[in-house]
Amino acid sequence: MLNKATQLEQAERERVFVTYVEDKPGVLNRVASLFRRRNFNIESLTVGHTEEEGVSRMTIVTNVSESVARRIEANLYKLVNVLRVEELTDKPKVFRDMALIKVQAQKEARVEVLQICDVFRARVVDVAPEALIVEITGENGKIEGLLELLRPYGVLETVRTGHVAMRRGYGIGSRPT
């Protein structure tokens, strides 16, 4: 019999980790290898430079329980090239994914497609006689929503960056010391 606290702890949900790593060869491999080896599933992982030279920042989204989240954090810290880990799951944050969507938009459909994009505040970044490329930034639900509405017109191709996250407010939280 599981008590309520244990049930909550074992419930899987989407969790967001911001991880600062040294910008060295093979670091992405070490992080990815850790998730594979410990059987933690990655929903998305993005990596890029930060404002500080030699430091990269990863946003890792994973669907796990509280106890697994703690193990992920502890295991990330064991990697020598990992400088700092912060879980932003329950913190106020800006959380964004970007997608490029190539959608069919012939004459009569084009106006409708443009109207939908407008509602979603998506930008048209390429126009061709029979197709548009639309750029959209936002949380997962927004992007899924746009995709669903565009699908009837014929989505030819999509690419997504994966999530990036930043804590709201003045605090910089996870900067390595």
Place this chain on the structure above:
Amino acid sequence: MRITGARILWETLVQEGVDTVFGYPGGAILPVYDAMLDYPIHHVLVRHEQGAAHMADGYARASGRLGVAIATSGPGATNLVTGIATAMMDSSPILCITGQVSSDAIGSDAFQETDVTGVTLPITKHNYLVSSAEEIAPTIREACYIARSGRPGPVLVDISKDAQIEFAEYERDRSEVRLSGYRPDLRPSTDEFRSAAQMIEDAERPVILAGQGVLKSNAMQELAEFVNKTNIPVAMTLLGIGCFPASHPMNLGMMGMHGEAWVNQAIQESDLLLAFGMRFDDRVTGNLASYAPNAKKIHIDIDPSEINKVVRADVAIVGDLRETLREVNPLLQEQSHSTWLEHIDVLKQESGIRDVQNLPGNGRLLAAHVIHDLWQLTQGQAFVVTDVGQHQMWAAQYYRHDRPWTLATSGGLGTMGFALPAAIGARFARPDEEIWVIVGDGGFQMTQAELATCRQENIKLNIALINNSFLGMVRQWQEFFYDERYAATPMVNPDFVKLAEAHGLTGLRVERRNQVESAVQRARNTEDTVLIEFRVAQDEAVYPMVPSGADLQAMIRRPMNEVKARAPRSKSRVE
């Protein structure tokens, strides 16, 4: 000064206190070998690189210092893999140095090229690929520091051949290594000490689970103080053996799959488990769902990723065990736990009847008897290195260690072939101590080529080869769980006495118990390595046994009808 990368490597290793290395040369590491001749380094030429890694590991386990293994690129490096994984699982500090093809050839599938940092990524604490001479000194210093500190482990440095050859400026760096992403010197988190002390005070049936962390943090004294104050009995993991004196009245013995029955029973009945530097391996817990169901758990470990990994801790303290116990000990109340200890004594007596030591061999030589006799004849003072299998479990049960750091065995990975090379490594760490290798006929043949290393290095080991002409532990599983269908476990073996002699060593054969003493004494009195082949009963099983994944209390015990059939008429030997 401006010197080659190879010289920088040796300068740095000597500075790190390295004087013995285990290795095997080859094309991509030749500049390093050439430079080695100019440094005060003793190099042990192994017969297979797996042996080099195990020797470095054995050296580390016997000395507490860093063990160093060297190999060339490609096959040389991949042959290290088993030894690296062994050291990783058992937290042994070793440094592996491998040659790599020249940096301009990396990625081209050059001759003897392997992505060694890729291959060893998940089985090292950290690894490096170095492709310029100037990186060598700082990298080696970092590698040594990482291998030794915190929870120790293997670190590999792969050095391209051009980096070994090219010149770079070298100045001895005496500063401390500082790594921004690696801070192992964790201070225990203080708030938990009082709640731990309160739980200990409230417990009625507490058991200490002492693991290798006690040895790694040198907390033997602090553990003894803890026990003397609280009268809480101590169960040990396989790798924890020696961290608490076997002859101490509070010592219960080994826990787990082949632990003593009363130990596992006590754990299952316990209301508080104190896990000191151990990680609740599946061989220790059995079925997790039914593991110590009424016990709260206090878990102290230096590695935060071990907390709540397997067993949920009610109180978790991350930090060095010795530092932690020094904080906790003054908070403890004197306790007696007499009811609990009396109860465990009753459990012990029931088990004693089934103990093979209390049964005659009836003309057969039993491995358990051999190891028991070996323990008595060496007054329990030998440094013991075991391989993996039945003999390992009998050694854990019947060779009783009163001193810390006197048992080296492959626990986590369970690497057959570990014993002989690890013992060779241990010999260089402890030149004057009596060393006994206890090894089965299967595991011995995996690395027996290292007998030649014993000869070449003129070192003295005593090898107790427990030969039942079977892969005994697998045979036991087949007997218990696979309807006695002995697939691929019977072995046709070489003449081990002749094998020893072919290496210029002494070989002896023992077939009856009354020959054990004279053979052991002859081995002890011979200057060279002596191999004694003990021809033991084939069908003997290790008892008790918790089947894999079964409840810890659901042990297979030695059947009472067998006990009765074997028992001598006079009950005098039965305690």
